[in-house]
Amino acid sequence: MIVADKLVKKFGKLTALNNVSLTCNAGECIALIGPNGSGKTTLIKSVLGMVVSDKGTITFNGKNILKNWQYRNKIGYMPQIGRYPDNMTIGQVINMMKDIRGRKKENLDEELIKNWGLDKLMDKRMRTLSGGTRQKVSAVLAFLFNPDVLILDEPTAGLDPLSSEILKDKIVKEKANNKLIIITSHILSELDDLVTQVIFMQEGKLMFHKSIEELRQNTGHEKLSKVIASLMSNN
Amino acid sequence: MKKIIKYVFIDILRSKIVIGFTIFLLILSLSIFNLEDNSSKGLLSLLNIILIIVPLVSILFSAIYVYNSSEFLELLVSQPLKRKSIWLSLYVGLAGAMALSFFVGAGIPILMYESTPTGYIMIIIGVLLSVIFVSIAMLAAVLTRDKAKGIGVVMLLWLYFSLLFDGLILFILFEFADYPLEKPMVFLSALNPIDLGRIMILLKMDVSALMGYTGAVFKDFFGTSTGFAIAMVVMFAWAAIPLWISVKKFKHKDL
Numbered sequence: 001m002i003v004a005d006k007l008v009k010k011f012g013k014l015t016a017l018n019n020v021s022l023t024c025n026a027g028e029c030i031a032l033i034g035p036n037g038s039g040k041t042t043l044i045k046s047v048l049g050m051v052v053s054d055k056g057t058i059t060f061n062g063k064n065i066l067k068n069w070q071y072r073n074k075i076g077y078m079p080q081i082g083r084y085p086d087n088m089t090i091g092q093v094i095n096m097m098k099d100i101r102g103r104k105k106e107n108l109d110e111e112l113i114k115n116w117g118l119d120k121l122m123d124k125r126m127r128t129l130s131g132g133t134r135q136k137v138s139a140v141l142a143f144l145f146n147p148d149v150l151i152l153d154e155p156t157a158g159l160d161p162l163s164s165e166i167l168k169d170k171i172v173k174e175k176a177n178n179k180l181i182i183i184t185s186h187i188l189s190e191l192d193d194l195v196t197q198v199i200f201m202q203e204g205k206l207m208f209h210k211s212i213e214e215l216r217q218n219t220g221h222e223k224l225s226k227v228i229a230s231l232m233s234n235n
Numbered sequence: 236m237k238k239i240i241k242y243v244f245i246d247i248l249r250s251k252i253v254i255g256f257t258i259f260l261l262i263l264s265l266s267i268f269n270l271e272d273n274s275s276k277g278l279l280s281l282l283n284i285i286l287i288i289v290p291l292v293s294i295l296f297s298a299i300y301v302y303n304s305s306e307f308l309e310l311l312v313s314q315p316l317k318r319k320s321i322w323l324s325l326y327v328g329l330a331g332a333m334a335l336s337f338f339v340g341a342g343i344p345i346l347m348y349e350s351t352p353t354g355y356i357m358i359i360i361g362v363l364l365s366v367i368f369v370s371i372a373m374l375a376a377v378l379t380r381d382k383a384k385g386i387g388v389v390m391l392l393w394l395y396f397s398l399l400f401d402g403l404i405l406f407i408l409f410e411f412a413d414y415p416l417e418k419p420m421v422f423l424s425a426l427n428p429i430d431l432g433r434i435m436i437l438l439k440m441d442v443s444a445l446m447g448y449t450g451a452v453f454k455d456f457f458g459t460s461t462g463f464a465i466a467m468v469v470m471f472a473w474a475a476i477p478l479w480i481s482v483k484k485f486k487h488k489d490l
Contacts, residue, residue, distance in 0.1 A: 050489070052488075052489065072313065072316075085304065087246075
């Protein structure tokens, strides 16, 4: 579904992406992991077209994303730090997104709004929100339009345990609907029961892209955190 | 695209700065027209104020607005929208708000007190200057990532167009006083939209007689309808070219 070929992105002297190639297909749930500053967010932003790579191509369903913007209709993106216009209310932001996507009534997925009780906070201005509530708004917007691809950048950072469980349940549910889900997270324990594949990045390079069963067999560990720890110590 | 323009427009109105500016212009122009016993004299006083204030507010407000809406732009870019239409909508919203503000604040009093061809030209020039400086501000904002630096650049640009450029012209005139400079001056004036606007308005007034021989050359050139048309084309180019470059830059900007 998403194919990246030999991506290179430099920010001045820093090479954020160094010859990264990967293929992601529908029905997969991919964990994108790596140390801070390893290029995870840059990779995600390149897929979304927010960062334009210096070299290499990205295709979505066989079409190059560079000249093609409609593909973003099929992506739900939850940023690491959601930044929204300060003096709009939650309700206005959500309505604006519906309006921009031209989908006001048809099958919208408002399950998260209901489960988190956000409907009571619709009149709050974005500037007054706590980090966690902001994160919830980002998640709601990512899931709202029933996208084929969900890209979640640190989805549970800043969420309380209960809210975080609600989000994880939602991700599991969407995974069952044959969607492609890409998650980055540093809390490996919560990825255990979600992911089917692991992409490990370091210093802008893609170190490996393997299925979780393969990794478990190779290392002999059951827990993802142990698996990654043993791989990192081997390097 | 219409939808984004709508949200940009609502957001600008919510910030109240543009409304404040409109009221300021309205009070200013009404008081000038009421102070002078002759309304065409009032127009001349208004001209100098407009040539200074309209570009300043236009360029400064637009630059600050573009920087402050970086969150909004980031949000929009991750949505299924063309980058070009996001940027052009931002421009249309800003330019529309500034032009409307000028028209309500200064245009309506001019129509009330001095509904002559000179008055009409002044309204057109004022609207064009608003639109041109929004475009220059957007180019400066897309090229500099840092907000403080960007606003500094914008202030310098305004200073250049409204003061430094005239100084340079005087310097050239003084240094090359032995050469016939009247014709090159017509060309040089096209390099600054404020000067071009000033000349176009002054030539419609009687005071152009005071401008000496250069004034006569100007009158020869801009007084004809072709000259006037060329001047208008140059003014439009001043709005279109910076905007076009900024669209090119925004298409490849990392957010």
